[in-house]
Amino acid sequence: xxxxxxxxxxxGYAVIEIxxxxxxxxxxxxxxxxxxxxxxxxxxxxxxxxxxAKMSKSEVNQCMIDLSKFNxxxxxxxxxxxxxxxxLCGKELFIQRRATIVMNVPGxxxxxxxxxxxxMSGISPFSFIIWTPLHDLEENSGVYYFDQKxxxxxxxxxxxxxxxxGPLVLDMMSERKPEKLNFGxxxxxxxxxxxxxxxxxxxxxxxxxxxxxxxxxxxxxQKNSDYLKFYKLx
Amino acid sequence: xxxxxxxxxxxxxxxKIPANGQNxxxxxxxxxxxxxxxxxIPEPLKSNTLATVQWLHKExxxxxxxxxxxxxxxxxxxxxxxxxxxxxNVEFHFAxxxxxxxxxxxxxxxxxxxxxxxxxxxxxxxxxxxxxxxxTMQNS
Numbered sequence: 001x002x003x004x005x006x007x008x009x010x011x012g013y014a015v016i017e018i019x020x021x022x023x024x025x026x027x028x029x030x031x032x033x034x035x036x037x038x039x040x041x042x043x044x045x046x047x048x049x050x051x052x053a054k055m056s057k058s059e060v061n062q063c064m065i066d067l068s069k070f071n072x073x074x075x076x077x078x079x080x081x082x083x084x085x086x087x088l089c090g091k092e093l094f095i096q097r098r099a100t101i102v103m104n105v106p107g108x109x110x111x112x113x114x115x116x117x118x119x120m121s122g123i124s125p126f127s128f129i130i131w132t133p134l135h136d137l138e139e140n141s142g143v144y145y146f147d148q149k150x151x152x153x154x155x156x157x158x159x160x161x162x163x164x165x166g167p168l169v170l171d172m173m174s175e176r177k178p179e180k181l182n183f184g185x186x187x188x189x190x191x192x193x194x195x196x197x198x199x200x201x202x203x204x205x206x207x208x209x210x211x212x213x214x215x216x217x218x219x220x221x222q223k224n225s226d227y228l229k230f231y232k233l234x
Numbered sequence: 235x236x237x238x239x240x241x242x243x244x245x246x247x248x249x250k251i252p253a254n255g256q257n258x259x260x261x262x263x264x265x266x267x268x269x270x271x272x273x274x275i276p277e278p279l280k281s282n283t284l285a286t287v288q289w290l291h292k293e294x295x296x297x298x299x300x301x302x303x304x305x306x307x308x309x310x311x312x313x314x315x316x317x318x319x320x321x322x323n324v325e326f327h328f329a330x331x332x333x334x335x336x337x338x339x340x341x342x343x344x345x346x347x348x349x350x351x352x353x354x355x356x357x358x359x360x361x362x363x364x365x366x367x368x369x370t371m372q373n374s
Contacts, residue, residue: 008371229331
Protein backbone atom coordinates (compact mmCIF):
# COMPACT_ATOMS: atom_id res chain seq x y z
CA UNK A 1 0.00 0.00 0.00
CA UNK A 2 1.41 3.42 -0.84
CA UNK A 3 1.78 6.02 1.86
CA UNK A 4 -1.18 8.14 0.72
CA UNK A 5 -3.48 5.12 0.83
CA UNK A 6 -2.05 4.02 4.17
CA UNK A 7 -2.78 7.45 5.64
CA UNK A 8 -6.25 7.90 4.16
CA UNK A 9 -7.61 4.34 3.83
CA UNK A 10 -5.28 2.27 6.01
CA UNK A 11 -4.25 2.66 9.63
CA GLY A 12 -4.07 6.44 9.29
CA TYR A 13 -0.46 6.78 10.38
CA ALA A 14 2.93 5.54 9.25
CA VAL A 15 6.51 5.62 10.45
CA ILE A 16 8.80 7.08 7.81
CA GLU A 17 12.49 7.83 7.43
CA ILE A 18 13.52 11.47 7.14
CA UNK A 19 14.84 12.04 3.61
CA UNK A 20 17.28 14.87 4.28
CA UNK A 21 19.27 14.14 7.44
CA UNK A 22 21.54 17.14 6.86
CA UNK A 23 18.54 19.43 7.33
CA UNK A 24 17.32 17.55 10.39
CA UNK A 25 20.76 17.78 11.94
CA UNK A 26 20.84 21.52 11.20
CA UNK A 27 17.45 21.82 12.85
CA UNK A 28 18.77 20.01 15.91
CA UNK A 29 21.82 22.30 16.05
CA UNK A 30 19.60 25.38 15.71
CA UNK A 31 17.44 24.12 18.55
CA UNK A 32 20.46 23.74 20.82
CA UNK A 33 21.66 27.21 19.80
CA UNK A 34 18.24 28.88 20.17
CA UNK A 35 17.46 27.34 23.50
CA UNK A 36 20.62 28.91 24.82
CA UNK A 37 21.20 26.64 27.79
CA UNK A 38 24.15 24.60 26.65
CA UNK A 39 27.69 25.70 27.31
CA UNK A 40 30.66 25.53 24.99
CA UNK A 41 32.02 22.43 26.62
CA UNK A 42 28.89 20.40 26.39
CA UNK A 43 27.07 21.82 23.44
CA UNK A 44 25.03 18.73 22.75
CA UNK A 45 21.45 17.55 22.78
CA UNK A 46 21.69 15.34 25.82
CA UNK A 47 23.11 18.18 27.87
CA UNK A 48 20.19 20.41 26.84
CA UNK A 49 17.66 17.61 27.47
CA UNK A 50 19.06 16.99 30.94
CA UNK A 51 18.80 20.69 31.79
CA UNK A 52 15.25 20.91 30.46
CA ALA A 53 14.26 17.81 32.48
CA LYS A 54 15.05 19.75 35.65
CA MET A 55 13.15 22.90 34.68
CA SER A 56 9.91 23.99 36.33
CA LYS A 57 6.75 24.04 34.23
CA SER A 58 6.93 27.82 33.88
CA GLU A 59 10.57 27.67 32.77
CA VAL A 60 9.66 25.07 30.13
CA ASN A 61 6.81 27.29 29.02
CA GLN A 62 9.15 30.31 28.75
CA CYS A 63 11.60 28.21 26.75
CA MET A 64 8.84 27.23 24.35
CA ILE A 65 7.84 30.89 23.95
CA ASP A 66 11.49 31.76 23.23
CA LEU A 67 11.57 29.01 20.61
CA SER A 68 8.71 30.64 18.71
CA LYS A 69 11.45 32.91 17.28
CA PHE A 70 12.47 29.81 15.32
CA ASN A 71 10.63 31.14 12.27
CA UNK A 72 11.77 28.74 9.55
CA UNK A 73 10.99 25.56 11.45
CA UNK A 74 7.98 24.65 9.34
CA UNK A 75 9.88 24.94 6.05
CA UNK A 76 12.79 22.96 7.49
CA UNK A 77 10.55 20.07 8.56
CA UNK A 78 8.71 20.06 5.23
CA UNK A 79 11.97 20.25 3.26
CA UNK A 80 13.42 17.35 5.23
CA UNK A 81 10.80 15.09 3.57
CA UNK A 82 10.14 16.71 0.17
CA UNK A 83 9.29 13.53 -1.75
CA UNK A 84 6.85 12.38 0.89
CA UNK A 85 5.17 15.79 1.12
CA UNK A 86 4.90 16.08 -2.65
CA UNK A 87 3.44 12.58 -2.96
CA LEU A 88 0.78 13.44 -0.39
CA CYS A 89 -0.07 17.02 -1.32
CA GLY A 90 1.73 18.16 -4.46
CA LYS A 91 4.09 21.12 -4.62
CA GLU A 92 1.80 24.00 -3.69
CA LEU A 93 1.01 23.83 -0.02
CA PHE A 94 -0.45 25.49 2.98
CA ILE A 95 1.96 24.76 5.80
CA GLN A 96 1.78 25.63 9.46
CA ARG A 97 2.98 29.21 9.81
CA ARG A 98 4.80 28.49 13.05
CA ALA A 99 5.62 24.82 13.50
CA THR A 100 6.18 23.79 17.08
CA ILE A 101 8.94 22.27 19.11
CA VAL A 102 7.41 20.33 21.96
CA MET A 103 9.38 19.69 25.13
CA ASN A 104 8.10 17.00 27.47
CA VAL A 105 9.57 16.77 30.91
CA PRO A 106 9.79 13.30 32.50
CA GLY A 107 8.05 12.22 35.69
CA UNK A 108 4.55 11.71 37.03
CA UNK A 109 2.56 14.89 37.33
CA UNK A 110 4.27 16.38 34.29
CA UNK A 111 2.39 17.30 31.15
CA UNK A 112 0.59 14.34 29.64
CA UNK A 113 -1.23 14.71 26.40
CA UNK A 114 -4.66 13.13 26.52
CA UNK A 115 -5.83 11.33 23.40
CA UNK A 116 -7.02 13.79 20.81
CA UNK A 117 -7.57 14.23 17.10
CA UNK A 118 -5.65 16.98 15.32
CA UNK A 119 -8.88 17.94 13.58
CA MET A 120 -10.15 19.30 16.88
CA SER A 121 -8.01 22.41 16.36
CA GLY A 122 -9.81 23.26 13.11
CA ILE A 123 -7.19 22.17 10.59
CA SER A 124 -8.57 20.82 7.33
CA PRO A 125 -9.51 17.13 7.01
CA PHE A 126 -7.06 17.13 4.10
CA SER A 127 -4.12 18.00 6.34
CA PHE A 128 -1.32 15.69 7.34
CA ILE A 129 0.85 15.98 10.41
CA ILE A 130 4.51 15.11 10.66
CA TRP A 131 6.05 14.50 14.09
CA THR A 132 9.72 13.82 14.58
CA PRO A 133 11.89 13.60 17.70
CA LEU A 134 15.23 15.43 17.78
CA HIS A 135 16.96 12.43 19.41
CA ASP A 136 16.42 8.69 19.85
CA LEU A 137 13.35 8.14 22.00
CA GLU A 138 13.53 6.32 25.27
CA GLU A 139 11.00 3.74 26.35
CA ASN A 140 7.48 5.18 26.63
CA SER A 141 8.55 8.73 25.90
CA GLY A 142 7.04 8.82 22.42
CA VAL A 143 3.52 9.27 21.14
CA TYR A 144 0.92 6.49 20.99
CA TYR A 145 -1.61 6.22 18.18
CA PHE A 146 -4.96 4.51 17.77
CA ASP A 147 -5.36 3.29 14.23
CA GLN A 148 -7.93 4.89 11.98
CA LYS A 149 -10.50 2.11 12.45
CA UNK A 150 -10.42 2.39 16.24
CA UNK A 151 -10.37 6.19 16.11
CA UNK A 152 -13.39 6.19 13.80
CA UNK A 153 -15.34 3.79 16.04
CA UNK A 154 -14.75 6.09 19.00
CA UNK A 155 -15.65 9.12 16.91
CA UNK A 156 -18.94 7.48 15.90
CA UNK A 157 -19.80 6.58 19.51
CA UNK A 158 -19.08 10.13 20.62
CA UNK A 159 -21.02 11.66 17.75
CA UNK A 160 -24.06 9.61 18.71
CA UNK A 161 -24.10 11.27 22.13
CA UNK A 162 -23.04 14.67 20.83
CA UNK A 163 -19.60 14.78 22.40
CA UNK A 164 -16.06 15.26 21.13
CA UNK A 165 -13.13 14.21 23.34
CA GLY A 166 -15.43 13.24 26.17
CA PRO A 167 -14.83 10.82 29.06
CA LEU A 168 -14.66 7.85 26.69
CA VAL A 169 -11.55 9.30 25.06
CA LEU A 170 -10.04 10.86 28.15
CA ASP A 171 -10.25 7.58 30.09
CA MET A 172 -8.16 5.80 27.46
CA MET A 173 -5.11 7.80 28.41
CA SER A 174 -2.75 5.13 29.69
CA GLU A 175 -3.85 2.15 27.66
CA ARG A 176 -1.42 2.54 24.83
CA LYS A 177 2.23 1.85 24.13
CA PRO A 178 4.03 4.78 22.48
CA GLU A 179 5.86 4.28 19.19
CA LYS A 180 9.61 3.91 19.71
CA LEU A 181 11.36 6.12 17.17
CA ASN A 182 14.99 6.92 16.54
CA PHE A 183 16.41 10.26 15.48
CA GLY A 184 15.84 10.37 11.73
CA UNK A 185 12.43 8.76 11.88
CA UNK A 186 9.05 10.47 11.94
CA UNK A 187 5.40 9.61 12.21
CA UNK A 188 3.04 11.01 9.59
CA UNK A 189 -0.66 10.83 10.33
CA UNK A 190 -4.04 12.11 9.28
CA UNK A 191 -6.07 14.47 11.50
CA UNK A 192 -8.61 11.79 12.48
CA UNK A 193 -6.16 9.50 14.25
CA UNK A 194 -6.40 9.62 18.04
CA UNK A 195 -3.02 10.03 19.68
CA UNK A 196 -1.40 11.26 22.87
CA UNK A 197 1.48 10.63 25.24
CA UNK A 198 1.92 9.28 28.74
CA UNK A 199 4.19 10.23 31.61
CA UNK A 200 7.63 8.64 31.28
CA UNK A 201 10.59 8.04 33.50
CA UNK A 202 13.99 9.38 32.44
CA UNK A 203 16.70 11.86 33.36
CA UNK A 204 16.20 13.47 29.94
CA UNK A 205 13.38 15.56 28.53
CA UNK A 206 11.80 14.61 25.23
CA UNK A 207 12.20 17.13 22.40
CA UNK A 208 10.21 16.75 19.23
CA UNK A 209 8.98 18.95 16.44
CA UNK A 210 5.80 18.85 14.48
CA UNK A 211 4.33 20.53 11.42
CA UNK A 212 0.98 20.38 9.67
CA UNK A 213 0.56 20.71 5.92
CA UNK A 214 -2.02 20.32 3.18
CA UNK A 215 -2.38 20.90 -0.53
CA UNK A 216 -3.35 24.50 -1.27
CA UNK A 217 -5.87 23.07 -3.76
CA UNK A 218 -7.82 21.37 -1.00
CA UNK A 219 -10.42 23.17 1.11
CA UNK A 220 -9.58 24.73 4.45
CA UNK A 221 -11.63 24.21 7.58
CA GLN A 222 -11.31 26.78 10.38
CA LYS A 223 -7.58 27.46 10.22
CA ASN A 224 -6.69 30.12 7.71
CA SER A 225 -3.85 32.61 7.34
CA ASP A 226 -3.72 32.91 11.12
CA TYR A 227 -2.24 29.42 11.26
CA LEU A 228 -1.14 28.54 7.75
CA LYS A 229 1.03 30.10 5.10
CA PHE A 230 1.36 29.45 1.41
CA TYR A 231 4.51 27.53 0.51
CA LYS A 232 5.83 26.16 -2.74
CA LEU A 233 8.15 23.13 -2.65
CA UNK A 234 11.26 23.52 -4.82
CA UNK B 235 6.94 59.13 14.30
CA UNK B 236 3.83 57.37 15.51
CA UNK B 237 2.80 53.77 16.03
CA UNK B 238 -0.89 53.17 15.34
CA UNK B 239 -3.35 50.33 15.58
CA UNK B 240 -6.07 50.01 12.93
CA UNK B 241 -9.57 48.64 13.25
CA UNK B 242 -11.73 47.90 10.22
CA UNK B 243 -15.03 46.29 9.29
CA UNK B 244 -16.01 43.24 11.36
CA UNK B 245 -15.63 41.05 8.24
CA UNK B 246 -11.94 40.46 7.72
CA UNK B 247 -11.45 37.94 4.93
CA UNK B 248 -12.48 34.60 6.44
CA UNK B 249 -12.67 36.03 9.98
CA LYS B 250 -15.38 37.94 11.79
CA ILE B 251 -13.80 40.08 14.50
CA PRO B 252 -15.64 42.93 16.24
CA ALA B 253 -13.72 46.18 16.64
CA ASN B 254 -13.12 45.69 20.37
CA GLY B 255 -11.74 42.22 19.58
CA GLN B 256 -9.49 43.78 16.94
CA ASN B 257 -8.27 46.28 19.53
CA UNK B 258 -7.49 43.46 21.99
CA UNK B 259 -5.56 41.55 19.34
CA UNK B 260 -3.51 44.50 18.10
CA UNK B 261 -2.77 45.87 21.57
CA UNK B 262 -1.72 42.45 22.82
CA UNK B 263 0.57 42.15 19.79
CA UNK B 264 2.04 45.59 20.57
CA UNK B 265 2.66 44.61 24.18
CA UNK B 266 4.33 41.32 23.25
CA UNK B 267 6.59 43.14 20.81
CA UNK B 268 7.39 46.13 23.02
CA UNK B 269 5.64 48.58 20.71
CA UNK B 270 4.11 51.68 22.28
CA UNK B 271 0.87 52.58 20.56
CA UNK B 272 0.00 56.28 20.37
CA UNK B 273 -2.92 56.27 18.00
CA UNK B 274 -5.94 54.04 17.32
CA ILE B 275 -7.37 54.53 13.85
CA PRO B 276 -10.88 53.31 13.06
CA GLU B 277 -11.53 52.69 9.39
CA PRO B 278 -15.20 52.84 8.31
CA LEU B 279 -17.17 49.66 7.82
CA LYS B 280 -17.49 48.27 4.30
CA SER B 281 -14.24 49.82 3.18
CA ASN B 282 -10.84 48.22 2.88
CA THR B 283 -9.01 50.99 1.08
CA LEU B 284 -7.35 52.14 4.34
CA ALA B 285 -8.06 55.73 3.26
CA THR B 286 -8.25 57.10 6.81
CA VAL B 287 -4.86 55.59 7.66
CA GLN B 288 -3.31 57.15 4.55
CA TRP B 289 -4.89 60.52 5.27
CA LEU B 290 -3.65 60.49 8.88
CA HIS B 291 -0.18 59.39 7.81
CA LYS B 292 0.31 62.70 6.00
CA GLU B 293 -0.17 64.56 9.26
CA UNK B 294 1.12 62.15 11.90
CA UNK B 295 3.96 60.49 9.97
CA UNK B 296 3.23 56.95 11.03
CA UNK B 297 6.26 54.70 11.49
CA UNK B 298 4.48 51.43 12.20
CA UNK B 299 0.91 50.30 11.92
CA UNK B 300 -0.57 47.21 13.53
CA UNK B 301 -3.52 45.46 11.95
CA UNK B 302 -5.20 42.18 12.85
CA UNK B 303 -4.64 40.37 9.58
CA UNK B 304 -3.24 40.41 6.08
CA UNK B 305 -6.87 40.21 4.95
CA UNK B 306 -7.29 43.89 5.89
CA UNK B 307 -5.09 45.00 3.01
CA UNK B 308 -6.91 46.43 0.00
CA UNK B 309 -8.02 43.77 -2.47
CA UNK B 310 -8.25 45.89 -5.62
CA UNK B 311 -4.90 46.45 -7.34
CA UNK B 312 -5.34 50.20 -7.79
CA UNK B 313 -6.20 50.62 -4.11
CA UNK B 314 -3.19 48.53 -3.06
CA UNK B 315 -0.96 50.60 -5.37
CA UNK B 316 -2.26 53.81 -3.79
CA UNK B 317 -1.49 52.43 -0.33
CA UNK B 318 2.01 51.40 -1.40
CA UNK B 319 2.64 54.80 -3.00
CA UNK B 320 1.67 56.63 0.19
CA UNK B 321 2.99 54.24 2.84
CA UNK B 322 5.95 52.42 1.37
CA ASN B 323 8.16 53.45 4.28
CA VAL B 324 5.74 52.43 7.02
CA GLU B 325 6.26 49.09 8.75
CA PHE B 326 3.14 46.93 8.57
CA HIS B 327 2.44 44.42 11.34
CA PHE B 328 -0.21 41.72 11.07
CA ALA B 329 -1.00 40.35 14.51
CA UNK B 330 -2.84 37.11 13.73
CA UNK B 331 -0.24 35.99 11.22
CA UNK B 332 2.55 37.30 13.47
CA UNK B 333 4.45 38.84 10.57
CA UNK B 334 5.77 42.30 9.74
CA UNK B 335 7.71 44.13 7.07
CA UNK B 336 7.77 47.18 4.85
CA UNK B 337 8.25 48.25 1.27
CA UNK B 338 6.58 47.62 -2.05
CA UNK B 339 7.71 44.01 -2.50
CA UNK B 340 6.63 43.05 1.01
CA UNK B 341 3.16 44.55 0.65
CA UNK B 342 2.63 43.01 -2.79
CA UNK B 343 3.70 39.55 -1.56
CA UNK B 344 1.53 39.83 1.54
CA UNK B 345 -1.53 40.94 -0.42
CA UNK B 346 -0.87 38.08 -2.87
CA UNK B 347 -0.85 35.56 -0.03
CA UNK B 348 -4.14 36.96 1.28
CA UNK B 349 -5.63 36.47 -2.21
CA UNK B 350 -4.43 32.85 -2.34
CA UNK B 351 -6.23 32.18 0.94
CA UNK B 352 -9.36 33.95 -0.23
CA UNK B 353 -9.43 31.88 -3.41
CA UNK B 354 -9.28 28.65 -1.40
CA UNK B 355 -12.44 26.77 -0.75
CA UNK B 356 -13.51 26.48 2.87
CA UNK B 357 -15.64 23.83 4.51
CA UNK B 358 -18.39 25.40 6.60
CA UNK B 359 -17.75 23.63 9.89
CA UNK B 360 -21.18 24.42 11.35
CA UNK B 361 -22.84 22.46 8.53
CA UNK B 362 -20.88 19.25 8.80
CA UNK B 363 -20.04 16.48 11.27
CA UNK B 364 -16.83 14.75 12.24
CA UNK B 365 -17.93 11.60 10.41
CA UNK B 366 -18.78 13.57 7.26
CA UNK B 367 -15.39 15.27 7.40
CA UNK B 368 -13.74 11.88 7.69
CA UNK B 369 -15.68 10.62 4.66
CA THR B 370 -14.65 13.74 2.74
CA MET B 371 -11.02 12.98 3.48
CA GLN B 372 -11.32 9.30 2.50
CA ASN B 373 -13.21 10.04 -0.71
CA SER B 374 -10.81 12.70 -1.96
